[in-house]
Amino acid sequence: MTLKVAHRIGGLEVGPRGGRWHPDRDPFTRAVLADVASGDAEDARAAVEAAHTAFPGWAALPPAERQLIFIRAADALARRADETLALLAAETGCGPWFGRVQLDFCLALLRQAAGLAHAPTGQLLPSDLPGSKALAVQRPVGVVAAIAPWNAALSLAGRAVVGPLALGNTVVLKPSEEAPITGGTLWAELFEEAGLPPGAVNVVTHAPGDAGLIAEELVTHPLVRRVSFTGSTVTGRRIAELAARHLKRPVLQLSGHNALIVRADADLDLAVDAAAYGAFVHQGEICMCVRRIVVEQPIATEFTARFVEKVRALPVGDPRDPRTVVGPLINEWALSLVTRRVEEAMTLGARLLTGGKAEPPCYPPTVLTDVPETAEIAFEETFGPVALLETVRDTDEAVRRANASRYGLTAGIISADTYGSLELARRLEVGIVHINDQTVNDEPQMPFGGQKDSGWGRFGLQFAGDDFTELQWITMRDERRTFPF
Secondary structure, eight states: OEEEEEEETTTEEOTTTTOOOOEEETTOOOOOEEEEOOOOOOHHHHHHHHHHHHHHHHHOOOOHHHHHHHHHHHHHHHHTHHHHHHHHHHHOOOOOHHHHHHHHHHHHHHHHHHHHTTTTOEEEEESSSSTTTEEEEEESOOOEEEESSTTTEEEEEEHHHHHHHTTTTTEEEEOOOOOTIIIIHHHHHHHHHHOOTTTSEOOOOTTOHHHHHHHHHHHTTTTTEEEEEEEEEHHHHHHHHHHTTTTOEEEOOOOOOEEEEETTOOOOOHHHHHHHHHHHGGOOOOOTEEEEEEEEEEHHHHHHHHHHHHHHOOSSSSSTHHHHHHHHOSSSSHHHHHHHHHHHHHHHEEEEEEOOOOOBBBBBOEEEEOTTTHHHHHHHHOOSEEEEEEEESHHHHHHHHHSSSSSEEEEEEESHHHHHHHHHTTSSSSSSEESSOOOOOTTTOBBBBOOOOTTEESSSTTTTHHHEEEEEEEEESSOOOOOOO
C-alpha cells in the first residue's frame, strides 16, 4: 500500500480539500515514494487560521516549557537519524556526506534554539525626559509563512521554521513539491512528538505547478505578518513584489554564482580538494556551491591538471551507495537544463576538460574553461555538477572577476596570506566569505545571507530577531508630568 502524505494543519493530518493527490518520486529510480496531498488556496487559508489560533498560547508559554520542546525535538531527530538520511537519499538524491551535514546542522539548530527561550527580549533606554523610563521590547509578530526549497530540504526547511518558532511565532510551512516529506511533514512530526501545541507548525503540500497558488495565498493573507523564502532569484523577486504590495517584510535567500579565488601562494592540495568539494557536493545542487574557480596565473597550469584529475575520479551514481559523490539531479527538467547550458557554452567556444555528457538520471562532474561571457552558464546559477575554470593575472583581477556577477551570496579564498585575504574579503561584493575554505558552509548561529540579487535579510538564530519580531517602544513614569496647557 502506497504511503499517504497529508497536510499537517492544527496538529492533525488533513487530506486535500480538493481531493487531489500526486506522486512523490525517487529522483534516481523514479519509483513512487508516496502519494502527497495536492493543496490549494483553501488548504493554505486553513493552515494560516490554525497558526493564528495557536499563536497566543504559544507566545505566552513559559520559557522553560518552550525550551524543553526544542530539546525534545532534537532528541526525536537524533533517534530518527538513519531514517532521515534514507529519506533524504530517496526523496532528493542526497548522498551520505551532505545528508549528514544537514542532519548535524538541524540538531545544532534545535539545541541552540532551546537557548533562545531565556534570551533577553528588550533593553532599557536612556530618556532625556525627567521621571520617564523607556524600554525597547521585542515581540513575536504572529504567523510566519515559510517557503522552503528541495535541494537541502531538511536544513533549509528547519532554518525557515525553527528561528521564527523559537521567537514565539507560529508557522505555516510550504515545502517544495520535490521534498514534501524531508522538507515538510517530517518537521511537523518531530515537533508533534516533542509536545508542540497543535497549530504552532502547519504544513501544506502541493502538486507540481501549484506552488504559486499556495505562495500567493500565504503572502497576501492578512493574518500572515512575515514571509521567509529560500529559492531562486526569479521567484524571490515575485515574492518581494507581492509582499511589498501588502506591506510585509520578506526575508529572502536567493541564487548564487559563487567564486572560489585561488591565489598564487595557495596550498595546491587544499585548493584542489576545496574546489572539488565546493563544486560537486550534492551534485552541485546547493545555492552555496562553487560555480566559478578563479585561479591566478603562476599556478593555473598545475592547479588545472590536478583539479581535472581529481574530478574525473569522482564516483557517480546511486545516492544510497556510500561511495557516491555525484548522485542524480532532482528531475528530468534539471538534467535537460544542465545539458543545454553546457552544450551552448561549448558551441560558443568553451573548452571541455572533463565530463559534459549526461548519464541519466545523473550528470557527470564537468569542468569547462574559456567560457564566453555570453553563455548562460557564465552568468546564471546552474544547479548541477559543473565548474567553470578561469585564469587571471593577479589578485586585483581575481576580485574584479569574482565581483562581475549580479549575484552576491558567498565566496572562498585559498591563500597562505590569511590576514591579507581578510582585507581582500572586504572587497568582495558578497554576504559571506570563507578564507582557506570553500563556499559550502553554514552554522545555525551565523548571519547567513547575500547581497545584490542573492537576496536580503539574514538567517541565523542570533539574527532572526531582526526580522521575525516587532520592536515596541514603551515608556512609563513614576512621577506626575506637568504640561504647558
